[in-house]
Amino acid sequence: MGVANLLSFSIIKDMKNIIEIANPCLHCPNARCKAFCPCGNQIPDILDAVKKNDLDLAAKLLYTTNPFPMLTSLLCDHQRQCRGHCVRGIRGEAVDFPCVEYTLSQRFAFPYKPGEPNDKKVAVVGAGPSGLSAATFLLEQGFSVEVFEKESGLGGAILSGIPNFRFDKSCLKQIEDNLRALGAAFHFETVVDKAMMAKLKGDFDYVLVGVGAEKENRLNVPECSGIYSALSLLADANLKNDSNGLEKKKHVIVMGGGNVAMDISRYCARLGVKTTLIYRRDEASMPAQVHEIQEAKEDGVIFSTLTNVSSYKVNDDQKALEGLRLVRMELGEKDESGRPSFHTIEGSEFDVECDAFIMAIGEKSDVASLVGEDEISDRLLLIGDCSYGAKNIAAAIKSGREAAQKIIEANR
Numbered sequence: 375m376g377v378a379n380l381l382s383f384s385i386i387k388d389m390k391n392i393i394e395i396a397n398p399c400l401h402c403p404n405a406r407c408k409a410f411c412p413c414g415n416q417i418p419d420i421l422d423a424v425k426k427n428d429l430d431l432a433a434k435l436l437y438t439t440n441p442f443p444m445l446t447s448l449l450c451d452h453q454r455q456c457r458g459h460c461v462r463g464i465r466g467e468a469v470d471f472p473c474v475e476y477t478l479s480q481r482f483a484f485p486y487k488p489g490e491p492n493d494k495k496v497a498v499v500g501a502g503p504s505g506l507s508a509a510t511f512l513l514e515q516g517f518s519v520e521v522f523e524k525e526s527g528l529g530g531a532i533l534s535g536i537p538n539f540r541f542d543k544s545c546l547k548q549i550e551d552n553l554r555a556l557g558a559a560f561h562f563e564t565v566v567d568k569a570m571m572a573k574l575k576g577d578f579d580y581v582l583v584g585v586g587a588e589k590e591n592r593l594n595v596p597e598c599s600g601i602y603s604a605l606s607l608l609a610d611a612n613l614k615n616d617s618n619g620l621e622k623k624k625h626v627i628v629m630g631g632g633n634v635a636m637d638i639s640r641y642c643a644r645l646g647v648k649t650t651l652i653y654r655r656d657e658a659s660m661p662a663q664v665h666e667i668q669e670a671k672e673d674g675v676i677f678s679t680l681t682n683v684s685s686y687k688v689n690d691d692q693k694a695l696e697g698l699r700l701v702r703m704e705l706g707e708k709d710e711s712g713r714p715s716f717h718t719i720e721g722s723e724f725d726v727e728c729d730a731f732i733m734a735i736g737e738k739s740d741v742a743s744l745v746g747e748d749e750i751s752d753r754l755l756l757i758g759d760c761s762y763g764a765k766n767i768a769a770a771i772k773s774g775r776e777a778a779q780k781i782i783e784a785n786r
């Protein structure tokens with residue numbers, strides 16, 4: 375059973391008594407769980423309230439920083455964030471804050487109420503976690519908020535990137551209903567371009583831009599069929615139920631070691647295709663969540679770590695990918711990223727037949743094509759992944775919240 379399954383099991387089991395789960399919390403003065411929570415949740419205080427059976431206060435504290443605990447409790451990388459840094463975990467069982475967070479999110483509905491209307495209008499571009507978080511806190515303070523989103527629904531990378539088998543997205547509809555009830559207006563299927571951005575700047579007092587990091591890194595690959603980028607495949611699968619014919623492939627090779635690489639390789643494996651994941655460092659260096667790595671293996675994904683692409687074999691007639699020449703790697707000293715550097719082992723090349731190669735080697739923001747650096751001001755703020763590069767849901771929620779707080783402060 376994968377760790378995610380264990381988590382859901384523990385959630386169901388422990389719904390009965392979250393006080394028992396909270397009890398071992400030591401309420402550390404410089405709590406590492408809180409320091410490593412990208413959302414800045416007041417974890418020790420929340421657990422303390424739970425311990426005292428004051429669940430109303432616990433929920434209030436949770437929703438003070440995080441409007442979407444049903445997302446973060448199930449999708450955060452708890453091992454590298456709160457739970458993995460719990461002092462209790464050094465000698466025994468770390469406090470299961472995600473379980474407490476999830477339980478509170480189920481027992482206490484979205485508590486925000488519309489604020490006394492003020493005359494300020496805010497446009498939010500992008501309905502990912504950063505934009506939705508900003509919208510929540512602004513609506514609560516009486517700002518009028520309109521959200522402009524190019525897709526047909528909200529959720530950002532949760533909707534378009536994370537596969538349906540990994541996360542039940544019905545809660546996104548609930549989030550939409552909650553935000554509409556709070557007063558948000560949504561303009562879906564609306565791509566904001568430079569011209570529209572200029573209009574938004576004229577029509578609204580503030581514009582918050584949370585367009586994510588959707589520009590995929592690419593290798594210098596040959597022009598041929600059979601070579602793909604992971605995000606567009608995942609978006610087609612999630613938004614159009616279009617597999618791009620991957621199920622007809624004989625052997626898919628995915629390159630990468632992050633969430634996106636795990637999601638696309640699991641998607642391919644679940645289509646019944648032989649899927650190999652190559653990664654140039656070792657498994658311990660993979661940025662993906664540990665449970666995702668386990669679940670990818672359980673889905674049948676073959677892991678080939680310390681492996682890189684050396685060259686591509688293309689069928690000259692059909693211009694289709696036929697195979698890859700791969701090369702073995704070895705690790706060296708840590709590089710500036712804090713992870714081990716990697717080096718090619720000379721003479722270790724080997725050939726593999728494959729008819730699909732998927733790059734999942736990171737994403738960056740393309741916000742510069744929409745907003746010039748000189749345009750960023752107190753009235754136009756970047757939030758979430760587009761402001762700092764691809765991170766995670768909790769960081770995006772915090773970023774949206776902090777931008778909203780800046781605007782709220784400026785209008786006190």
Ligand SMILES: Cc1cc2nc3c(=O)[nH]c(=O)nc-3n(C[C@H](O)[C@H](O)[C@H](O)COP(=O)(O)OP(=O)(O)OC[C@H]3O[C@@H](n4cnc5c(N)ncnc54)[C@H](O)[C@@H]3O)c2cc1C
Binds near residue numbers: 501504564584
């Ligand atoms: C496949 C995948 C799996 C992931 N798994 C996890 C995970 O398990 N846990 C985790 O914590 N994080 C995960 N992440 C990362 C996480 O989803 C992101 O860090 C987070 O969603 C960023 O939020 P955001 O609001 O900044 O941007 P996004 O969520 O990317 O939202 C940006 C929104 O802006 C919209 N948009 C873009 N351009 C325009 C435009 N011109 N006009 C209008 N709308 C526009 C997009 O359609 C999108 O809805 C994953 C990411 C991916 C891609």
